[in-house]
Amino acid sequence: MGVTCVCQVPVAEGKSVQQTVDILHKKLEQLGAVKQGSFCVDCETYTGNVSGQPSKLLYVMHNSETPLSCMALFEGGPCLVADANFDVLMVKLKTHFQNAKGHKVECRGSRYRYCDFLIKVGTVTMSSSARGISVEVEYCPCVVPGDCWNLMKEFMQSFLGPSVPELPSVFAAKPEGLFAPADCVDTMTQYLELFNKLRKLQIPGSNVR
């Protein structure tokens, strides 16, 4: 588990989502990256129903990179990492946390390896409609973002071109700054931010949210 950066790649003008993804794949393969299977990140939304408290959203996420884990993130609050049994627990907690069925977000795509970098290009889908393209870049040998951010940025420029993201806010927001070790929650927080951004960007008139 190294330092990750998740960013949104805008759909190229005059191209569909799938076409843009294909272009990215082609670019990565030209670089010399090797395809290594696929990946999947999903997110389910629960609404807290604890009496006397303002309702808070709880996101339960899975990442195929950590197949035995289950991440639960409170909106702007604490988060926890548990094993796969957590999903079963959530069913038991139905009275306190209600699953917002229509809010399931998924991100699926291919996984590429380029030396020490792991690149995942995925399409974000909400209720079976593609909403955007995500790119996750992981630099595996390092866990300190401050040490490798510039390297990652340079690498991302080589196939993303101008749309290289800024340093993810999760790293900057930490009290220790860039030198706190990155972990899987940071990745999931970035994905969650991306999903929420895509959700809000939705075309007016759609019945989602």
Added chain:
Amino acid sequence: MSGGPAVRVSIESSCEKQVQEVALDGTETYVPPLSMSQNLAKLAQRIDFSQGSDSEEEGGEGEPRDREWGKQEQEEEEGTVKFQPSLWPWDSVRNNLRSALTEMCVLYDVLSVVKEKKYMALDSVMKDKNPFTICQTPQVFQLISKKKSLATAAQLLLKGAEKLSKSVAENQENRRQRDFNSELLRLRSQWKLRKVGDKILGDLSYRSAGSLFPHHGTFEVIKNTDIDLDKKIPEDYCPLDVQIPSDLEGSAYIKVSIQKQAPDIGDLGTASLFRRLPKPKPGTQTWHVKLEAAQNVLLCKEIFAQLSREAVQIKSQIPHIVVKNQIISQPFPGLQLSISLCHSTGERKNHRASPEKPKPDDHLYVLEHNLHQMMREFHKQQLSSVVMPHPASAPFGHKRLRLAGPLAYDKAEISSLQQNEGLLEKIIKQAKHIFLRSRSIQLQLNIGVEQIRVVHRDGRVITLSHQEQELQDFLLSQMSQHQVHAVQQLAKVMGWHVLSFSNHVGLGPVESIGNASSVTVASPNGEYAISVRNGPESGCKVLVQFPRSQTKDLPKSDAIQEAKWSHLRGPYKAVHWSRMEGRNFVYKMELLMAALTPGP
């Protein structure tokens, strides 16, 4: 008399002759002795006949009748014969005879009258009035009472005997019961048992040892005490029997063999072994033998199931083939590793027990053993992963794997925790190793601080010093020996006969290092012979001996002129070994042998 003094009185007959008269002058006149007849009459007179006849009749009645009859007689006598009755000495005898005659006559008359059955009839006298009953009754009573008491005694004895036999049978039954219990106890000390309803079920699976094989492996304990008491109890009778699942009956083993699809002379000396049926150890219970066999079948099945699962899952360049009870894999091109599950049930086992000709098979016992060992290792791994205490909510598995969720292990970390090498991969690796090993000289070099220890294939240990020349020399001598060994093995394959073989030849030029080794082999028909001498220093020297008939330049001998002597082998000729065709020594030798073997 008793009071008076004891007076001795002697009595003796006064004289022989009775004195009749004593005369006045004192002379005694003797009564003349009785004549024979007179004496008889006198003696007869003394007999009381009435007494003798009275013995049957009551004494009281006899006398008056006698007297009456006597009177009658006297009257008759007086009438007929004028005799002095008292004077006649035979009078009483006559009287008695007479009365007897009368009685006989009366009896005769009565009998004749009775015989007529007109006027008289004989009737049996009532028993009660019979005087005999009086004395016989106690005898009968005695008999009856004796009989009765005897009968009661006999009954008592019979009862006792019955009780005894019953208790003996009960004892036996008890002992059998006890035997069953003790057997059950013994069974319980070796196998897992549990009671379900009125049945006793056992578990022969390896699940408690960490097996994940889904077969339940349950056997049932049967009480075998209901046998016929009358019949003879068989020798191997056991009050406890076990019933094993039908699919675990018989015996099984995993057969591992390496076959060459095309014969390859490079691999020589592959041992061919025979499968021997395991014999049960004497003194073990039948149920134990049965259960162990069943457990073995179960383990074999588990191993095979695991192997076939892996064979299907694992991707390899040449896919593994699973056909029925056989897994075929190709560790090297042209080489086939076959693993098969041989399961023979009881009936077929009998057939196998008496094979007409045991076929040599290439079963690799080492690999079979290793498979068993690896399976058990796998079991142990499974078992040790479920170390108690274990969180109730956590999934079973390795302890570190349990942390994989909460600590968010990624794919690489998880795969490093999991067993990445299966049974099949391991066994294929081992088979490859065995194959390669059979092709090469085996030496183990233990390089230590001061010296180098060389462990030879046959277990010999040679210690070498720091001089590198020693190791070089040793390897050279090994190589030269190996070539001679190769010729020996090659001869076996080609059907040549080994005439002589020596690892250390005492003849010929002396080698500076080690000893030369040599082998002489004769062609199948015996015409040619090849001698190979191989020295670490001098190298290889090959000679061929030709039959005499083919050598023209042989000088004629006076001694051997007959045609049959031409079959004798003649002189040797050296082969220019370096000019022989062939990739290596063995190929060259094969070519040479083929050239010297006449075609069919």
